[in-house]
Amino acid sequence: MSNTSTVRAEKGTMKTIDLASETVTDLNHALHEQANEMTIEEWEVLNPKGHHNLAVGVDQKLKIDIHGHAGYYCAGMNKEAEITIHGNVGQGVAENMMSGKVHVKGDASSAAAATAHGGLLVIEGNAGSRCGISMKGANIVVKGSVGHMSCFMGQAGALVVCGDAGDALGDSLYETHIYVKGSVKSLGADCIEKEMRQEHLDELTSLLDQAGFDDDPKAFTRYGSARQLYNFKVDNAGAY
């Protein structure tokens, strides 16, 4: 907080925040300050050391590089910014993201991009359980595998998994598109394998492209909602 005025003075330069000497609140406050007066677009965060809540609530077109591992909710509610984590991330990376891009070079823990409304989350490693839970329009591309209950109650957007998916993929799914290249341990309630039409191949090709992965879109299988649980029916009682 103390040094935000000096931050403004350094127009056009890259700003480095070292969490060995500054707090998470200092970091977030400085990033939020940019909303008033866009001065510094490039940010570098050193020594994150697994701190939680790094670069949360950013709402400007900033480019932020976090050098190391981050804890929970890194890049939470991101809007517009491009945030790269050069390490692993804890639970809920890019949770409720609205737009922009979050790129994780390592692995992500559970609930990655939970409830995210927009933007792109790229995970180069694996993601834990409930990846994309209740997602509402964001796109997620995972180079590795995802854990159980991924895309649980997914409402919109797309989840692309280049590796395998764990148990109960897409349980209680609404309208999220799921593409998996490897195996799926089991599908959740009301999630079924679906035909891959041209529009889906196009979507998948574009997402892989945006993520920078060269996997062959044709090698993927699409999953989606059977839409059988959309309305309460006595006959469905066993599925709930």
Next chain:
Amino acid sequence: MSEKKKPTTELRESATFDRSTMAEIRRAADTGIYDIRGWGAKRKLPHFDDLLFLGASMSRYPLEGYREKCNTSVTLGTRFAKKPIVIDTPVTIAGMSFGALSANAKEALGRGASAVGTSTTTGDGGMTPEERGQSSKLVYQYLPSRYGMNPDDLRKADAIEVVLGQGAKPGGGGMLLGQKITDRVAKMRTLPMGVDQRSACRHPDWTGPDDLAIKILELREITDWQVPIYIKVGATRTYYDVKLAVKAGADVIVVDGMQGGTAATQEVFIEHVGIPTMAAIPQAVQALQEMGMHRKVQLIVSGGIRNGADVAKCMALGADAVAIGTAALIALGCNDPKYDAEFKAIGSAAGFYDDYHEGRDPAGISTQDPELSKRLDPVEGGRLLANYIRVLTLEAQTLARACGKNDLRNLEPEDLVALTVESAAMARVPLAGTSWIPGQQTY
């Protein structure tokens, strides 16, 4: 001489299998699905009517009814927030979703609350501009579903309420059935139109209280530590839940008892889960006191609050404020006898209507039907609600002055006695005329 009529047995209704129980068995047998409805618990429960105030006499002196000041304003969120909320009356409006309620009803709630300087609350389904525009103090709910959640609205809020549960359904998620998922509601929730929407019952990105502590810090970071963060729980294991909520970093804790209203829940849930509001308050207060946090972390209580006596009793038991849902809707015209014929036409009656989920409310409140919604004028609704809250406040003040208190928050358990053994045990005040509090050692 006429023949003497032979004595016969009287028709006797079974207390166990009474008529409504039998009707429910027949309904279940016919449909094969549980009953869903709105409103709160309808069974008789130990409640605030079972408590009485000990007005002042020789051992205490009262305050003049119309002359001496009795403060009603309360500051919420003094623990961490840079901008705590100051409300002029301790009666706040509980979270009720746009979706469950019409946009006009939400606007009326905002108008009424603002007119008397209190807060209103969003609900499952996000913040509408009507509501933000008309609410001078708006609490934004952070629910498991996260429908419509976004950082811009989060920053527009005057406080954030992390909802873990509701008194009507602790452990259950929300429901909004297809007929109310209109185009606007569907868009706000990112759902296909017409689906029966089942909100999540658990938050998607944290599980226990340790995670919640980090989540709360995230919300504080996003909002730069400006606004208070509330935690709302349905009343069950209230003593422990309140301790954990304090530990997780709440500024304010909302405890909603089992009488609390809902927009749509299984009947079995409404009537069989949770504890009565009156029983929850002493548990919450004890937890806060043991942590040295009573009055530092404020306690808001809801569930079946109807009049100023209920408000005063909650405060005497240690609450800092209350929230009303059902009563606010009734003030707007919910279940109004003037619509009796129309209620009857949909198989209900004025005073009994609880099928909020069907969206056919003749009073235009729990509906998304544009024609029905028009029946509620938000300006007039706001006026009615403001009047009603004024009455609650005046009544609570009247009782407080009679007990010699110049601030509603100076009311204390010592001002109360109980009419029944049950209420004495739950509220932890003596049975009237005795010094006996069941379950407690008296010296």
